[in-house]
Amino acid sequence: MNEIVVALGIVIAVAAAARSTWSPCGQSMLSQITPLAEAGRRQRFARTAGWFIAGAVLGGLTLGGVIAGLAAVASAAEISQPSALGLAAACAFVSATVDARLLGFGPPFFRRQVNEDWLLRYRSWVYGSGFGWQIGVGVATYVMTAAVPLVVVLGALSASPWAGLGIGVVFGLARGLAVLLGAPVRTLPALYSFHRRFDAAAEPVRQAVIGVQLAVAIGAAWSATPTFVAAAVTVGGIGLFAWVRYHPARDADAAGVNRVEAPTAPARQAVA
Numbered sequence: 001m002n003e004i005v006v007a008l009g010i011v012i013a014v015a016a017a018a019r020s021t022w023s024p025c026g027q028s029m030l031s032q033i034t035p036l037a038e039a040g041r042r043q044r045f046a047r048t049a050g051w052f053i054a055g056a057v058l059g060g061l062t063l064g065g066v067i068a069g070l071a072a073v074a075s076a077a078e079i080s081q082p083s084a085l086g087l088a089a090a091c092a093f094v095s096a097t098v099d100a101r102l103l104g105f106g107p108p109f110f111r112r113q114v115n116e117d118w119l120l121r122y123r124s125w126v127y128g129s130g131f132g133w134q135i136g137v138g139v140a141t142y143v144m145t146a147a148v149p150l151v152v153v154l155g156a157l158s159a160s161p162w163a164g165l166g167i168g169v170v171f172g173l174a175r176g177l178a179v180l181l182g183a184p185v186r187t188l189p190a191l192y193s194f195h196r197r198f199d200a201a202a203e204p205v206r207q208a209v210i211g212v213q214l215a216v217a218i219g220a221a222w223s224a225t226p227t228f229v230a231a232a233v234t235v236g237g238i239g240l241f242a243w244v245r246y247h248p249a250r251d252a253d254a255a256g257v258n259r260v261e262a263p264t265a266p267a268r269q270a271v272a
Contacts, residue, residue, distance in 0.1 A: 060172015
């Protein structure tokens with residue numbers, strides 16, 4: 001097992017999960033699974049949020065199972081730790097470059113959302129766990145950052161199926177816990193205020209996650225590659241981050257900004 005790669009994989013898993021919250025699905029979750037909306041559906045927020053988190057962890061386990069299989073292949077290939085760290089550095093740098101849209105393209109990828117009709121059609125444990133699984137597996141809905149596939153790559157490079165499984169669970173759990181951000185939303189003014197603050201944080205979060213990817217690239221490079229290579233990665237990473245800081249995302253879709261939708265009928269009924 002490559003312990004350093006495992007640690008870097010956990011860091012990227014948390015960062016990727018955080019960035020993924022700023023997606024249409026993430027914003028929908030934070031407007032439709034709140035105490036306000038759940039009261040309108042005559043459901044308890046705590047129960048629905050619990051099912052959501054459980055579903056997200058199960059989704060993370062699903063993703064982790066795929067990562068574990070790839071890690072078993074990497075273990076059989078007997079990839080050395082320096083080689084694994086070198087690959088991790090290269091992949092993290094490329095991932096940050098894609099997220100920065102320096103290559104002319106970038107996220108979001110796979111523009112699919114969960115089916116909000118579930119909210120009125122099924123019981124809370126169904127839509128809670130169902131939405132949670134789709135969010136937690138990482139690739140079933142909008143992919144807002146190249147850090148998501150990077151999680152898979154780093155988990156595979158750990159060469160440990162158990163570590164790969166754990167990295168997937170960390171990602172799923174972190175994604176699921178995001179539902180608790182909506183816990184204070186109990187009135188319509190609170191809902192709108194929350195989403196104004198949430199939208200305002202979209203670009204800083206995007207930049208921070210790119211910074212994390214570059215930090216992982218630099219750390220991995222200094223751990224395994226020759227000094228001149230590590231120095232080049234460091235200079236390149238600093239330059240890329242400076243470029244990102246002065247060139248924010250030009251469209252709301254890339255940043256993850258979205259206008260909060262009007263509350264559903266049950267939510268309006270709760271207010272009434």
